[in-house]
Amino acid sequence: MKTTITEVSKFVGEEVTIGAWLANKRSSGKIAFLQLRDGTGFIQGVVVKSEVEEEVFQKAKGLTQETSIYVTGVVQEDTRSPFGYELQVNSLEVIHEAVDYPITPKEHGTEFLMDHRHLWLRSRRQHAVMKVRNEIIRATYEFFNKEGFVKVDPPILTGSAPEGTTELFATKYFDEDAYLSQSGQLYMEAAAMALGKVFSFGPTFRAEKSKTRRHLIEFWMIEPEMAFYEFEDNLKVQEEYVSFIVQSVLSNCKLELERLGRDTSKLEKIKAPFPRISYDEAIKFLHEKGFNDVEWGDDFGAPHETAIAESYDMPVFITHYPTSLKPFYMQPDPNRDDVVLCADLIAPEGYGEIIGGSERLHDHDVLKQRIEEHDLSPEAYKWYLELRKYGSVPHSGFGLGLERTVAWISGVEHVRETIPFPRLLNRLYP
Numbered sequence: 001m002k003t004t005i006t007e008v009s010k011f012v013g014e015e016v017t018i019g020a021w022l023a024n025k026r027s028s029g030k031i032a033f034l035q036l037r038d039g040t041g042f043i044q045g046v047v048v049k050s051e052v053e054e055e056v057f058q059k060a061k062g063l064t065q066e067t068s069i070y071v072t073g074v075v076q077e078d079t080r081s082p083f084g085y086e087l088q089v090n091s092l093e094v095i096h097e098a099v100d101y102p103i104t105p106k107e108h109g110t111e112f113l114m115d116h117r118h119l120w121l122r123s124r125r126q127h128a129v130m131k132v133r134n135e136i137i138r139a140t141y142e143f144f145n146k147e148g149f150v151k152v153d154p155p156i157l158t159g160s161a162p163e164g165t166t167e168l169f170a171t172k173y174f175d176e177d178a179y180l181s182q183s184g185q186l187y188m189e190a191a192a193m194a195l196g197k198v199f200s201f202g203p204t205f206r207a208e209k210s211k212t213r214r215h216l217i218e219f220w221m222i223e224p225e226m227a228f229y230e231f232e233d234n235l236k237v238q239e240e241y242v243s244f245i246v247q248s249v250l251s252n253c254k255l256e257l258e259r260l261g262r263d264t265s266k267l268e269k270i271k272a273p274f275p276r277i278s279y280d281e282a283i284k285f286l287h288e289k290g291f292n293d294v295e296w297g298d299d300f301g302a303p304h305e306t307a308i309a310e311s312y313d314m315p316v317f318i319t320h321y322p323t324s325l326k327p328f329y330m331q332p333d334p335n336r337d338d339v340v341l342c343a344d345l346i347a348p349e350g351y352g353e354i355i356g357g358s359e360r361l362h363d364h365d366v367l368k369q370r371i372e373e374h375d376l377s378p379e380a381y382k383w384y385l386e387l388r389k390y391g392s393v394p395h396s397g398f399g400l401g402l403e404r405t406v407a408w409i410s411g412v413e414h415v416r417e418t419i420p421f422p423r424l425l426n427r428l429y430p
């Protein structure tokens with residue numbers, strides 16, 4: 001019976017065959033322990049010299065790391081392993097021998113591992129992070145389908161720069177200039193006027209010369225947009241969504257979170273509603289904490305966000321930033337024109353901003369004025385302005401950065417471990 005590692009629980013006491021790779025091995029004169037992986041999971045194969053043909057035992061002892069094999073054996077329960085099962089091996093067939101696999105079981109430097117990302121992905125830790133990423137994506141679709149949102153796919157090749165013109169990846173579109181999408185937001189606003197509640201999930205690109213544990217050049221973003229939703233409605237969707245994905249990972253990725261050594265008690269308390277602090281209150285808080293390097297009108301750096309988040313064991317919204325700090329499309333506070341109806345969601349444990357969102361400007365003339373103030377091309381934004389000419393409505397939305405969210409929930413330090421092939425400053429390989 002051919003099966004996979006995650007399916008063995010159905011075959012306890014039966015003989016099965018699994019296609020696998022040898023992740024690691026230890027052996028003595030009488031027994032060999034094979035750490036096997038097949039992409040679905042990891043299992044120990046035990047080869048007892050006295051119970052197999054001599055040729056099988058010698059073959060097992062001679063296996064090299066990452067050699068691919070078909071291994072046949074009887075599934076047994078194993079309470080000592082977190083997985084709960086092991087394979088009493090009866091025979092094995094080598095498919096392809098791996099010679100001098102570079103990522104040996106010892107410690108390796110980050111640059112070495114990054115240069116071998118196409119192989120590093122095979123390790124238990126990277127496997128666990130990718131499974132958490134997958135669960136967040138799965139739960140995202142579950143949440144937004146459950147809430148009546150429609151999946152809409154904005155273009156990657158665009159003529160606009162919603163997040164400003166300093167971090168654009170320019171490309172040629174035949175004889176026109178185009179940019180890789182920084183954010184699908186503007187198109188999602190058009191989609192929301194057609195479909196009400198929409199969400200996108202796709203890659204976005206920022207030519208940002210930031211070399212930090214939170215910044216990627218190419219990252220994936222979930223961008224919901226909702227017609228008739230105002231500022232507070234928007235925050236409610238965000239806190240419900242983030243709570244949902246955290247609880248989904250806790251329920252469906254227990255083994256992976258254990259492999260990552262994640263303290264899940266910090267995740268169990270993540271439930272809506274989340275605390276809110278205004279930018280004004282945040283500035284006052286930081287001054288009281290002795291941060292004299294930030295004044296009203298300044299943006300917050302990672303240390304500021306971390307200091308603010310440390311007062312909470314939940315994600316915290318920082319709201320009503322100064323208009324001067326934020327992109328052209330944000331709705332001003334009706335009571336103050338020097339701040340806008342926006343919020344950044346800051347994750348606990350120093351993971352920083354995972355969401356940026358706002359209510360959008362829905363007055364045509366004010367938006368037109370903002371586009372001019374930001375020196376943006378009226379032609380490139382003509383279509384975006386037209387959304388305010390024909391039945392404009394209050395509307396809001398946000399962008400959740402997938403990799404930063406995966407880093408926070410899985411507890412890994414750097415976003416480079418949260419995307420299969422990270423694009424960083426000075427890294428386009430592999």
Ligand SMILES: NC(=O)C[C@H]([NH3+])C(=O)NS(=O)(=O)OC[C@H]1O[C@@H](n2cnc3c(N)ncnc32)[C@H](O)[C@@H]1O
Nearest residue numbers: 183185215216219223353354355356397398399401
């Ligand atoms: N539809 C919207 O309203 C989204 C809005 N146009 C937008 O792009 N906001 S954002 O620039 O704060 O980016 C949103 C999130 O996207 C993530 N982000 C933003 N930039 C990065 C980089 N460079 N690397 C990794 N992750 C990044 C981070 O979690 C941010 O909070």
Ligand SMILES: [Mg+2]
Nearest residue numbers: 344353355356
């Ligand atoms: Mg932001």
